Amino acid sequence: MDALKLGSKGTEFHPELQIGTSLVLIKPRVSAFYGTALEAVLRANQIERVILGGVSTSWAVQSTARDAHDRDYNVCIVEDICAAANQEEHLFSIQLLEKIAQIVTVDELKGL
DSSP, X not given: OOTTOTTSTTOSOOTTOOOTTOOOOOOXXXXXXXXXXXXXXXXXXXXOEEEEXXXXXXXXXXXXXXXXXXXXXXXXXXXXXXXXXXXXXXXXXXXXXXTTSEEEOHHHHHXX
8 A cells, every 4th residue: 555655646745835945744643743853843943833734634634633732732723724535524523623723714814
């Protein structure tokens, strides 16, 4: 199974996404905190709020949100840049995440 294997089709950045000198972390598991330097980078830069979006709402986003919450970060999920296998799964995950995170849209995020 090569799905999501580093270097395989679908794991590259979209050509219109301008990464520049942004920090890129390669995560070996579902949560972005597991086996990465994410927490060290956040703490070193005194970042207290984590804003999340991505695929899949019910796996990577939810796992990372829970890990961030457990580490005492303020968690914000941008709902309209998240997706799951289907809309029902996405909405169920958002409903669970509302208990530990602020749920916003892209437009609402601009006002924070």
